[in-house]
Amino acid sequence: MEEDQTVHCMYLESLADKTVIDDYVLKALMEGTFLEVEQSGVTGNHFVQDYSFSSARPEELLQQAVDALLAGQCVLADSAMDRIRLIHAVSLNHRQIEEPKSESTVRGPHEGFTENIDMNVGLIRKRLRNPRLRFEKLSIGDQTRTTVMLAYLDSVAPTFLVREARQRLLAIRTGSVLESAYIEEYIQDQIWSPFPTMTNTEKPDVVTAHLLEGKVAVLVDGTPSALLAPMTFFEFFSSPEDYYQRADIATFIRWIRLFSFFIAVFVPSMYVAVTTFHQELLPTQLLINISAQREGVPLPSLTEVLLMETVFEIIREAGLRMPRAIGQALSIVGAIVLGQAAVEAGLISAAIVIVVAITGIANFVVPTYSFGISQRLIRFSFVLLAGLMGLFGILCGLLFLIAHLISLKSFGVPYLAPAVPVSFSDWKDIFVRVPRPWMNAGSLPRFMQRLKGKK
């Protein structure tokens, strides 16, 4: 500095990059080589911003300075120049890019998002080098002021969808946003439906693929989970690995997933219905075997199933929280010993253990964790209906479920598309995965094209 001038340099050590501040800001100030930055007053310059004392009221300037400090920036209060200068010196301390634990694949990229939103944006941009890829920055949460980005491909995403997503995000009134689930609960279409209308992923290649289909993504600072919308029922059975494997095996595995959904939802209820109300439907030998197993068991089938399903859920939840060292052993002990011991004690029949085990395993086949939760919830409802009214109860529940799914929409897209409304051309990537040369790579699915026509 030419004269002795006092410049106050303020920053939060935990958020700002001390090295940058020491090497570039303080050193330059002390050596007097601090240069004026061009366009420092231009809106949109995120690196250096100047606010003169006269440009706003002192309270506002103070608030801006505080906000900048909390965002990790360095604030220079220059009384000689009657200004405050905000310098972008945010520390880039973040977790290493790793493969997400809940979305591991055999083949395909293994990169996953981190808690730093800028890093996540970079991972997407790296894959989608399209100048029309837009990221709209928002700040949501009165207390946390979390940075949220709405991402979409301008030429591809329907205008209606982008506008709807933006409106929903702007309408959020909350004190804190710590995870994308907070945002999801505000912007989803139906609060009381057990079925999710959005999905979350930690993989940038998945986000990229959905953006190319005209969908929107919501990135939240502080969490690696990105939200994607709109989502239909059948899309929850797709996995990114379907597109990294051959079409034949991908189709086969999709059918396995659909079949597993039915197993996970209906097997316990069918067991209860058939053993309690419709014994004539069973083959004779099976009836005799199940009857033999149930000799001496004090509980009715319905109670047995509900009890074992609840125990299974307890074991599952406990397994999530257990320390890794003992978690695996304890879960095996819990499953085997509990099941075996309960059968030998005559509390439950052996068939129940098999039913619950098959159901539990089938539950994990669906790639999306949030959809798996839906399966678990509706399974209990079907078991209760089966216990009350047998197959008729299951059918009533099924009709109700289908009616609910048909009425559900995800950002304007019918939830059961392309089955309802029917669009046979879209079935090539829903019920089967046709080889890539047969897919119309450039065109959107029909249900997304309909959104384009909306205003």
Place this chain on the structure above:
Amino acid sequence: MGTSIASVLMSFFLTACWDKIEMNELALVSMVGMDSDPDTGQKTIYYQVVNPASSVSAKGSPGGDQAPVYTYEISGPSFGEIRSLAYEVLPRKLFVAHYKAIVVSQRAAEQGMRDIINFIEMQPNGRASVPMLVADGPLSPVMRTFTPLERVPADDVESRLKLLTRESLMVGKHIRLKDVDERMQQSRAVVLPIIRERLGNKPQDSGARASEINASIGNLQIEEGAVIQNYRMVGRLNDTDLIWYHLLVGDKGKQAKQFQVNGKRLTLEMEQVRFNRSATCRNNRPLVSIRMDLEISSRLASDYVPQSWNETAQLQKQVSQTITQELEDFYEKTKKKGWDLLEIRETVRSHLPRSGPNFLAGGDWNDVDVSIGVNVQFRRIGSIHKL
């Protein structure tokens, strides 16, 4: 208000709870036997109930000394009353949806089976697609016999009937209760298999039965046929008659039989491949023509095998004549006894809708001319025996 209405409506789901039945509460009936004493009028039903505890346990071993089935004998003045009396001996609710055979005693069959069929049809969950058999003599020994190989006797009987239907001409397909009922209503005859207990030192418990190597003693046997007409048993057919009967009604199945041809005994295996029955009018009289094509195999023959095409053609002709003669003799025998086993009446009615009923009303079905034609063709010839 809406929530209250919804809650009340949801409680209607609870109304189905009274239909709940636990499996442990059911008596799984595998075979039903029905008897009627002509002297006292006393009716008896035998329910053979599966013992689930005796089946393979969760550990994989059979359940010790427990019998696979228990036979409950319940008597009463009528079949309907027996339903109410059943729980004087039965500790569980009767569940007849899985029974596999109905056995009627010979004396009950001779008295008439209308009541029996009516009783079974009126069961809420009883099935009419179950085979019916007639017991030779008293019913109790048949219902109290353990069978080797198949732990549940009803499984044994069902399996044998299936094999006999497929692999022989001893048993036909139309032996189910519903077939009997339909045919009786159409005034047609039906032939039901006869079941008896093989004599010998019968093992007294299932454990002894399971460890007895001689499967022939104390076992059930299915042979011969009971002719049922107008809901009554009117006679029997021996094994040879059964073969001709099933050929004449068009049943499929292979049968090996020894023939006497030109003084030589010859074991031939025959299988019906084509069958046609029709009725025409000839000289103002109905003529029923029965034509069948049989494929013959001499691979089981060890005494005589044709050596040339000429011999084969000759043998074919002779066998055809022999079988035709046998069939005509069988028809004459049944005609004399008044058994319309060839369904002459039904054929005339269906093929001659205008003139047929008039003829039958004015005359007798015995006056209908019957022509039987058999075409025999050798398909497989061969023997390892040197001639």
